[in-house]
Amino acid sequence: MLATMHGKEAAIVPAFQERLELTVETPSAIDTDALGTFTGEIPRAGTIREAAIAKARLGMAATGLSIGIASEGSYGPHPHVPFIPGGVELMVLVDDGRGIVVSEYLIDDAPVYEHVVAAEIGDLRTFLDHIRFPDHAVIVRPHEPDDGSVLIHKGLRTAEALESALETSTLRSRDNRALIQTDMRAHMNPTRMASIGRLARALCDRLATPCPACGAPGYGQIDVETGLPCEWCGAPSIMVRYQIFGCVACEFREMRPRPDGRTHADPGHCPECNP
Ligand SMILES: [Zn+2]
Ligand SMILES: [Zn+2]
Structure with missing residues (x-):
C-alpha cells in the first residue's frame, strides 16, 4: 500500500517489486494534500517524519492493509551548504503487524527548486531555461496578493498557460508582479521524481537487511x-x-x-x- 496522489508510485512501485517482490497497491481516493501541501495553502504539522507516517497511516486506513509506505519532501536552503537550495526526501514503511517503522532519507544537493518575481513572460527566459521548463512545471500567484479570494495557478507547463496565469496574477498583486515558483509536486518535477526513485531503492535495501540480533527487517x-x-x-x-x-x-x-x-x-x- 502506498499513500500518494502525486504519481510517486511510478518511482516507488518498481523498486519494491524488483528488490523485495512486494506488490504495492495505490489507494485511489486519498487526499494527502489534507495533510499539508507544498504550495503552503495548508500548513504541514510536525516533522517530515511525522508527516510521512501520518500519510502512510491514511493509506492503511483507506485500504485496510497493515503495511503502508509514504514519502515526504522538504525543500529550502541546503541543510549543510549555505546559499544553495537543497532538499530532504524521507520515505517510511509502517508495518503494524511487526510494530515497526523503517525510514530512509536522502539529501538532494541539486534539486530543481527556484523562484522569481516578474511582471511579464519576457522577464522569465533565463529562469525558465535554468529550471528546464516545461519538463519542470511552475506555480504562479500574485506577489503581493490583494484582499480578494486566494489565487494560485499550479502545474503550468505551456507558454500559453504561463502567460495567462501571469496576466491574472499581476492584476491581483499590489505591486503588479507575480511570484513564479517551481512546482515541487513529484509528477511536476522529474528531478524530484528521480530522487524519490533513488530513495525507494535505498529503503528497499534497508528493508532487505535483517537485524543481526532479532532478525527484524530494516537494519x-x-x-x-x-x-x-x-x-x-x-x-x-x-x-x-x-x-x-x-x-x-x-x-x-x-x-x-x-x-x-x-x-x-x-x-x-x-x-x-x-x-
Ligand atoms: Zn588537534
Ligand atoms: Zn533487532
Missing part, C-alpha cells in the same frame, strides 16, 4: 558519532568517528568505523589546533 545506519581524533594532537575533532547501526525493533546497536578507513582527522577540523 541499517541510524546515526553517527563525531570525534575522530586529530592527527596532530589527538583531541576529538568534528569529523565522524563511527557510524551507528541500529534495529527498529530491538535495542541492538553497533558502532562501525568509517567506510573510508580514516582513523585520524585533518587538524583543520580540530577545535584545539584550528579553533
Whole structure:
C-alpha cells in the first residue's frame, strides 16, 4: 500500500517489486494534500517524519492493509551548504503487524527548486531555461496578493498557460508582479521524481537487511558519532568517528568505523589546533 496522489508510485512501485517482490497497491481516493501541501495553502504539522507516517497511516486506513509506505519532501536552503537550495526526501514503511517503522532519507544537493518575481513572460527566459521548463512545471500567484479570494495557478507547463496565469496574477498583486515558483509536486518535477526513485531503492535495501540480533527487517545506519581524533594532537575533532547501526525493533546497536578507513582527522577540523 502506498499513500500518494502525486504519481510517486511510478518511482516507488518498481523498486519494491524488483528488490523485495512486494506488490504495492495505490489507494485511489486519498487526499494527502489534507495533510499539508507544498504550495503552503495548508500548513504541514510536525516533522517530515511525522508527516510521512501520518500519510502512510491514511493509506492503511483507506485500504485496510497493515503495511503502508509514504514519502515526504522538504525543500529550502541546503541543510549543510549555505546559499544553495537543497532538499530532504524521507520515505517510511509502517508495518503494524511487526510494530515497526523503517525510514530512509536522502539529501538532494541539486534539486530543481527556484523562484522569481516578474511582471511579464519576457522577464522569465533565463529562469525558465535554468529550471528546464516545461519538463519542470511552475506555480504562479500574485506577489503581493490583494484582499480578494486566494489565487494560485499550479502545474503550468505551456507558454500559453504561463502567460495567462501571469496576466491574472499581476492584476491581483499590489505591486503588479507575480511570484513564479517551481512546482515541487513529484509528477511536476522529474528531478524530484528521480530522487524519490533513488530513495525507494535505498529503503528497499534497508528493508532487505535483517537485524543481526532479532532478525527484524530494516537494519541499517541510524546515526553517527563525531570525534575522530586529530592527527596532530589527538583531541576529538568534528569529523565522524563511527557510524551507528541500529534495529527498529530491538535495542541492538553497533558502532562501525568509517567506510573510508580514516582513523585520524585533518587538524583543520580540530577545535584545539584550528579553533
Ligand atoms: Zn588537534
Ligand atoms: Zn533487532
